[in-house]
Amino acid sequence: MSEASRVENPYNEWINDNISHKKAGDVWLALTGYRDGQIKSHWLRANGRIDEVKTACMDAQFASLTPSLPEVAWDEREIHDLFGYHPKGHPDLRPLVRTPRWPASFYPMQKQSDDHIEWTDVEPDNPAKVVEGEGITIMKVGPTHAGIIESGHFVFSIIGENILHLDAHLFQNHRGVEKALESLSVQEAKPLISRICGADTVSHQYNFLSAVEQLAGRKVPEMIEWQRIILLESERILSHLNDLAQIPAGVGFTVAHQRGLAMKEMWQKGLSAIFGHRFLFDAMYQEKLAVSKKEQLQQLLASFITQWHKWRKLADRQQGFHDRMRGVGVVKRDDAEQLGAVGVALRAAGVSVDVRTLMPLYRHNRIHIPQVTGGDVEARFQVRLQEVEHSIALIRNALEHLQGNQQDTSWSIPDDLTGEAVSYSESPHGLNAHVMQIQNGVILRYHVKSGAYRNWPVLAFAVAGNAVADFPLINKSFELCYSCADR
Amino acid sequence: MIQRKKSLQCRHVDAGSCNACEQELTALLSKELDIQHYGIDIVASPRHADALLVTGPVTDTMQPALKKVWEAVPKPRQLIAVGDCAAGCGVFQKAYASHGGVDKVLEKPDQTILGCPPDPEKILDTLRELMNS
Known part of the structure; x- marks a missing residue:
């Protein structure tokens, strides 16, 4: 300037x-x-x-x-x-x-x-932004798709087999969630917050509670904090398992895809038996669950880890699979930083940012950030592999701290809650932030800025220069949700 | 109707879901539930479909596309609302850009699978019943 x-x-x-x-x-x-x-x-x-x-x-x-x-x-x-x-x-x-x-x-x-x-x-x-010129074709995809996918409309400018430019028209699923939250009480808002997104629900629940508790001045008991870590990390594993299972599907590695999905199903069933919901909707609002289920969770972890090692071996040893992922959908460090990439996409580009290191919730934990630099599909795959294993370690550590009855009977949400609070967490899809303005217990303004929202423009950038046929692979390596971007 | 007893080809449209219903529909294709061995499948074109599976409360932006897909499904056909949102009893039905359920935009669904999201087993059972009815 x-x-x-x-x-x-x-x-x-x-x-x-x-x-x-x-x-x-x-x-x-x-x-x-x-x-x-x-x-x-x-x-x-x-x-x-x-x-x-x-x-x-x-x-x-x-x-x-x-x-x-x-x-x-x-x-x-x-x-x-x-x-x-x-x-x-x-x-x-x-x-x-x-x-x-x-x-x-x-x-x-x-x-x-x-x-x-x-x-x-x-x-x-x-209106779409397209590249014009000799030999350039425009390919439109969506908003409805041939499989089971969220709705999004994509306009590709293509030359030969390569993508020149992708104009992503999202917000097909825009419902008006932020407006719907206005004029609700904290209690009324809870189920809506849980359902902003099926993949990052725990992170949204955490942000909501964190905003409410900041304004109410609540000192959250440590036992409840450990439970929250368990929930956040359980969701990270669930979401990463889904993404790790989807990436092999992008290159036709069906065995790893199907076994990955089966592993996800096992984890999800286990979570459902412990926390009462397959996607952990509303799970963080109940504060007395985990202790009684501690043993159950330990058993689930043990049987999951056996499956996990088998699956990792299968994925690790297929060199053709890794060759297929290398050099595809590259986002370099500078671009990732400038475009505001977050989460797996940012860390895969060699930037060691994970806001768990700044969240007071994790103050008793050392957050390991994977050291990966390629910025390609392979790098995003590797980051997720390491993060699943780190989440397992964090859950195990949290379980050791869970003991006794930690129900916080003294806490109730004040009726006259007033003020503005900003909260954040590291969702499976990266930095997720909420801004809440509330007056006398009634929400005046609620803004949600999810990890997926931040990374969509990065994905559009990553596909340029790649073969059209690699779009599904690159897309799956980001695996961004539409729902918490569209709201 | 004899052929329909042997198979049920479904097309899926997400009309504003939070993606939990999508994940559960995907679980139907996993080796554990494997809907294909019952003769049920998700097909790539509405023209190949016997049934339309709709998720989400129907956002205004998706409404025209949803209508076009439904028009493209040949008769006899079945409309199936998957999940509370599509069924008109979800948490976002009153949001300004949501039409509040599939019946508000198309017609009364032939089958409604409640749940937020419905369990994959429940979806499978309903689809099998429909196929055999």
Whole structure:
């Protein structure tokens, strides 16, 4: 940014403060819009503190951060779509969430009432960004798919067998979850929070409870903290098992795919018997479960580990499988950092960031971060292998600390809960952050910024230059959920 | 109807699910449940399908695509709502961009498989009953 533009731009503080945080290596948690015209960004610093930077819209406009921080491109488009605030200077303001079916004056996050909406009877497709030129073909896929997959619409620009550009049109599954959470009480919001996403539900539950407890000033008993670690790590194993089983399917390695799915099923059945739900929906809200089931969990771990070693051997020794994954869907370190990649995708590019190292919940644990550098499908596969084994170790450690009756009878959610809280956790799909604003026990604003949301633009970047036929493989190596991105 | 007793080809459309129903449908294809050995399968085109499995509360963006897929399924056909959201009793049915269930957009489903998400065994049992009815 030149000196001249520093002087001219009334928002230079907003832009410069955010740039300084990025330069300092802070982790960007969320960019949140509010009905009163405020825009806030929250940064997680290396010392674990959360810093807030804010600006206010003038004439429904605010200065876009995207030219300096490309990772916020989607967030600003979303604010534009849902609030009607214009991010001035944004290089690509095509609709992201809204569709031509939405009434022109309809900005759902501005709306106070739940009036019936008159959707326009047209196709929901938004303009696609494609590459034009001789020999280039455009291939559209979705939103419905040939198998059992979440809905998403992809527009590929292809030359020969290679992808030049992928324009991902997500938000087909946009239900309006954040708006649906408004005006609910903490109790009423719980089941909705659990169901933001079937793959990262525990992480969402944790963030919600963490936000509520920050405002209520609750000192969470250590036994309950150990249980939360068990739940978060159990979910990580479940999700990684799913992804590890899906990657072999991308190259036709059916044995590893089927045995991987069977292993996932075994783990999932076990979790269901212990925590009462196959996906751990609402599991963290019940605080007295794990101790009585300690032995059951130890047995499950023991039989799981036997299966795991067998499966790892099968996957490890197939050199053809690994050759097939190497050099495919590469995201280099610099690109991963600039695009705001998180989770497995970031660590596979050689960046040692895992926010569990900053979460107070894990203060008694040493978090091992896999040292992998390739940034390709193989690297993402290897990171997951190591993380499953580390999660097993974390669960074992937590089980050793679980003893006695840890029910916290003194705790109940205060009726008059008021304030704003930001919470985060490392979901199986990477950094997941929530921002909650609540007044007298009623939610005013709830914003969810999931790991998948952050990584979708990274996936689109990763597939460029690769063969079209490798898209399923690259896609599976990210295995991003649509639901917690679309909300 | 004799042929339908021997097989049930299903097409799946996600109309706003949280992906838990998808994971359970995927579990049907695992070697443990293996729906194919009962003559049930997930097919790639609605034109090959006897039944449509819908998950999710039907988001507005997915509504036109869902309608097109349903129109493409040849008659006689079965509409199956998989999970509470598609059945109209899920947690997001009142969200602004959700139509609140498959019956609001297409027609009353022939079968409704409740659960959030329904167990894969339950889905399998319902599909087998439907195939043999």
